[in-house]
Amino acid sequence: MSDVQKICQPQWFDFLAFRQDLRAALADATAALVITLVIFVWLYRRIDSGVSMTLQVMPMLADADRYWMYWMCEAFGWSALLWAWITVMLGLLRSSRRLGWLPVSVARIEKWHRTTSLTTIALMFGHAFWLFAEFVRENEDRRGWGGRTWSAFVDTFVPGAYASGTGKVAIFIGLLAFYLAIPLGLAFYARRSIGARTWRVLHASILVVYVLSVWHTLLYGTNVWYDGWFRTSVWLLQLPVAALLLTRLLAPARRPGQRRLDLLGRAVARSCAAATIVMVLAVAASGRDGGRTLGVGGAGLNVTRTMVWIGLLVFIAAVTAFVYRAQRIAPARQTRAEREEIESSPR
Template identity: 70%
Template sequence: MIDGGLAMIITVGLFAWFYQRVDTGTSPTVEVMPFLAGGADLYWMYWLCQAFGWSALLWAWITVMLGLTRSSRPKPWLPLSPTRIEKLHRTTSLTTIGLMFAHAFMFFAEEVRGNAEGLGWAGRTWHAFANAFVPGAYPSGTGVIAILIGLLAFYLAIPLGLAYYARRSVGAKTWRVLHSTIIVVYVLSVWHTLLYGTNVWYDGWFRTTVWLLQLPVAALLITRILSPAHRPSSRPIDQAGRWIARIAVTATIVTILVVAASGNDGGRTRGVDGAGLNVTPGMVWTGLALFAVAATLAVYRAHNLTRRRPDPADRDDAEPDKAAIS
């Protein structure tokens, strides 16, 4: 309740900020959607939707940082114990999913209110539901990609995040492999926000800050790969996989630095109207299919290794590195 209450307080503060900026005409969003000018009262559900979205991204950042810290070798200088970090990680994960749903629901509510022409209540509700909750249904503009990847992040977050509560049924190692893929959800969430966020339509300190905040996530991710809390498997295929992951994360860090310095992240550019999309829905769906195949193969292999247990590091009950803990 404390975590959720704090999230609501921050959401209300963001809502007030967005409302004030639109009301005074200082929000860049008004440049993109001029019909919003002077409509702070009319479109209040849209600004609340945006506030929930930014709170969700903040909580996603917090829970990812906690999760990567917990899954790495314990550091003696950390002020919190691994048990406390894990509990906070679970709590913030649930809050994040709740904020993501509230974000989508307020967009749905605004769509019901705003799409009144020529439609009855049933038609308006269905049209709004499709736009807000059906991946790929939103028909126009940046939302063709932004809302698609946002919904994919939401729907992936539910099973991958809540898999913790099924760990005894599926096995600890299988659960760890499945849950580790949730980093993709975070990547999609950041991408969605930078494409469609109210305060990052154009270059500026806010968008640059969002990018720079990804550096500690990338640093913790590479730390997690180099020194996991559980003993890694000594199998050649697993060692090769870890090297591929290290190279990918290093490339990600370089990309983040370049994007933050240049400001070219695929979002809107001031003074440029109707710019084409660099990514198509087909690319997104193809990426999702590849991700699903890779995750399925990884989980299947972890499950088989758990049953055979030829390598001590593959055991479900393998302890974290005791030397690192001491």
């Protein structure tokens, strides 16, 4: 194959657009790192002064200097959740009908959505890396750096391997969110190969990643245990997400399908979004979200790893079914607008 043919042949992954978005995300990532450091200082000072409610559960963390890598891990986790919230909001705005009050163009919103998505994935990795580093430090009883590093790697990066306390489910859920975010988030750059309909199915399912991230943080994040006002504030931040999702379902940017399965799917999705809004309001009003309660001893976990594995398998099966359906109808029913969407990637 000649050099000209190699250049003209479309790649399965749009590395050019990916590199451009990486460069564009530098400013965004820099802002995220600054905010992460601010969160780290805040967490560190709360521990150092003894006012953090985390010490009610894990008093051994009172030595802020010794466990500084753990607090760096927590800081990256909070900034990752913040950026996940931002990128989900931008994505829902982009996929809804044009809102007249928005001061920026749809193209600008889409650009921000892509760059914040890349930053979110990087922050999630930073969150896991600093937990890995803390585990390496803690594994002092193991012989040699090889044993310490391998044990820390397994506990941090192998789903379901960590087997202590709430972490046996919390870390599992967080890892699933991280590992799902990478292919689902980067599917945008392979949409020419997989097709616009298939890409939209994969990209829409990334909302599950966001739900897993919020679940991981609210029910198992040590920094929100017992801190009622802070935990309630995080819940309230989910209201605009649910409201935008409902708006997106009621007024999508493109004409929805009219088949019976399409109508049923939209009805179920709208009902779930409306129920989420009611649930968040109820949780914010009552202050009870299933997390820990001050003065109540450690109860058993309501969710097991087996349940999470089953949920993952159901999720994969559902996405696979929707992708199969998209592949079946795409060749015959691909519209001109969809073809233009595939070809209009940033360059």
